[in-house]
Amino acid sequence: MRELSAVENQYYVLPFTNPKFLQICFRCSFLLGGLPRHMPVPEKLQRAWDEAKDSIGSKESPDKALAVLRSVAWDNCENDVQRAKTLSLAAELYMIKADIDSSSRKTNLKQAYKNYSNAIKLDPKSKETLRERGKLISIMDQEGISTGTTFQVLDNGSPTPMGLVVMLVVCLLLLSSVKVLSDFLNEEEVVSGSQATMQISYVPKGMDENSRTTANVVIDLYASQAPDHVENFIDHSVNDNYKSTIFHRIIDGFMIQGGDFETGTGSGGYAYNWYGYCNGNAQSSSSDCDRTSWTVGDEADNGLVHEPGVISMAKTSNPNTGGSQFFIVPEDSTPSHLDGQHTVFGKVSSGLSSVTAISDVDTDSSDRPIYEVRLLSVTIS
Numbered sequence: 113m114r115e116l117s118a119v120e121n122q123y124y125v126l127p128f129t130n131p132k133f134l135q136i137c138f139r140c141s142f143l144l145g146g147l148p149r150h151m152p153v154p155e156k157l158q159r160a161w162d163e164a165k166d167s168i169g170s171k172e173s174p175d176k177a178l179a180v181l182r183s184v185a186w187d188n189c190e191n192d193v194q195r196a197k198t199l200s201l202a203a204e205l206y207m208i209k210a211d212i213d214s215s216s217r218k219t220n221l222k223q224a225y226k227n228y229s230n231a232i233k234l235d236p237k238s239k240e241t242l243r244e245r246g247k248l249i250s251i252m253d254q255e256g257i258s259t260g261t262t263f264q265v266l267d268n269g270s271p272t273p274m275g276l277v278v279m280l281v282v283c284l285l286l287l288s289s290v291k292v293l294s295d296f297l298n299e300e301e302v303v304s305g306s307q308a309t310m311q312i313s314y315v316p317k318g319m320d321e322n323s324r325t326t327a328n329v330v331i332d333l334y335a336s337q338a339p340d341h342v343e344n345f346i347d348h349s350v351n352d353n354y355k356s357t358i359f360h361r362i363i364d365g366f367m368i369q370g371g372d373f374e375t376g377t378g379s380g381g382y383a384y385n386w387y388g389y390c391n392g393n394a395q396s397s398s399s400d401c402d403r404t405s406w407t408v409g410d411e412a413d414n415g416l417v418h419e420p421g422v423i424s425m426a427k428t429s430n431p432n433t434g435g436s437q438f439f440i441v442p443e444d445s446t447p448s449h450l451d452g453q454h455t456v457f458g459k460v461s462s463g464l465s466s467v468t469a470i471s472d473v474d475t476d477s478s479d480r481p482i483y484e485v486r487l488l489s490v491t492i493s
Contacts, residue, residue: 157194160185164201167208174205174212181205196235200244203227207248218257224248229343233335236306236346236492253386253398306333306342308349308458309491312359315483317472326488327466329440331423331458337414338457340387341425341434344408345457347384348373348436349490359470359485366445368471369426370487371437374404381436383408392433408434408455416456418447421467423458442468 153161160180167177181202189195203224210220228245232238252258310329315321335342348354348371359370360378374380383406388394390401398406408425409432418424418441426437434455441447443464460467474482 153194154188154190157185157188157190157198160188161197161201164205168201168204171208171211174208178202178205192234196231196238196241199227199231199234200238200241203231203244203248218255221248221252221255221257225252232346233306233343236350239350242347242350249386256397256399258388258396306335306346307331307461307493308333308345309493310463311488311491312466312470312485313488314470314473314481314485316469317474321483324483327463327470329463329466330461331440332461333458334414334416334456337416338411338455340408341411341455341457344384344387344434344436345438346492349492351384353384353436354487354490357487359481359487361479362471362473362475362481362485363479364472364475365442366447366471367439367441368467368485369437369439370485371426373436378437382406383435389432392428392430394432406435407432410434410455411457412452412455414455418450418454418456420445421460421464422456423460424450425455425457427454440467442471444468445471 163180164177164185167173181198185198185201186195189198206220206224206227210217210224213220225245225248228241228248231241232245235241308331310331311326312329313324313326315324333342333345353373354371357370357373358376359368360372360376361369369378372378372381374382382404383389386398386406387408388396389407389409390398391405392407395401407427416422420441420443423438423440425434426439427433427435440460470485473485476482
């Protein structure tokens with residue numbers, strides 16, 4: 113992930129919940145206009161949370177507290193922020209189970225990781241959850257436990273067919289109550305719903321600093337097609353790694369490239385999380401890999417192509433070397449030679465004309481803008 117060579121779906125929640133249901137819950141709240149983060153908490157939900165917190169504080173009866181979260185808390189959640197908090201509490205309880213029962217420690221730590229990850233997908237602005245998941249990742253790395261997931265409900269590491277049946281029945285009942293069964297059955301339409309809004313400052317072609325302007329570019333993120341890349345991009349964004357970085361390489365009629373939060377030259381940046389690759393080489397643990405060498409595995413075979421407006425991962429010519437850098441394709445470019453090599457993980461839904469204008473700014477012989485093109489902020493919603 114230096115210079116361009118030629119430039120979630122795994123949602124896990126409490127063991128009884130279908131991963132797609134989280135995505136649909138997100139969509140439902142979005143269609144209803146969303147709910148305030150600080151709206152009153154239902155009394156039954158608050159009591160369930162308090163019982164879970166008491167168990168966490170005393171480090172006793174985690175199974176009982178988890179049962180309450182399953183049977184009471186989840187059914188009384190009224191928005192995604194509350195669902196995210198419920199999942200975070202469940203994650204803490206699984207960590208307590210891991211400490212109590214060493215024979216199933218690996219399984220419980222993985223369950224904790226899945227719940228934290230799903231909480232972040234429902235409420236990506238929660239820095240507390242991000243910090244707690246980061247601590248858990250460090251623990252798992254030290255113990256050589258992979259954060260990789262599967263599509264199956266697990267019981268001590270083994271797939272549970274009955275769990276899948278129960279999960280399906282529960283989801284069908286819940287879906288019927290919110291009248292979104294058709295969305296559930298149509299897998300093509302089930303996406304995370306996350307968007308990134310970039311605020312970019314630049315000087316239009318032929319102008320000087322006195323003409324500097326700011327553009328807003330909204331990008332739909334494709335978590336179902338590129339889950340690791342979207343997660344990586346969101347985590348960098350919510351932790352302000354992209355804040356005030358520059359687009360260091362711009363080629364008219366091709367792309368605008370940024371995301372190097374280390375050097376701003378195209379030689380820096382790394383994956384926010386451990387995805388099993390160290391400078392593109394597969395490793396079971398990050399213990400022997402400096403964090404600045406963490407990279408993301410390619411997801412370039414997801415069927416998405418490089419067309420106008422897409423955002424894609426920048427990397428070296430070697431596979432699995434994406435880190436933090438990305439590039440956006442303007443209106444007048446269709447770099448199809450990058451298909452299957454670089455991972456497309458989103459597309460501009462608003463502000464593409466601004467991306468095209470930025471791709472046309474004055475640059476030097478190294479394709480670096482004469483006047484800085486600065487990414488002021490990235491907001492995830």
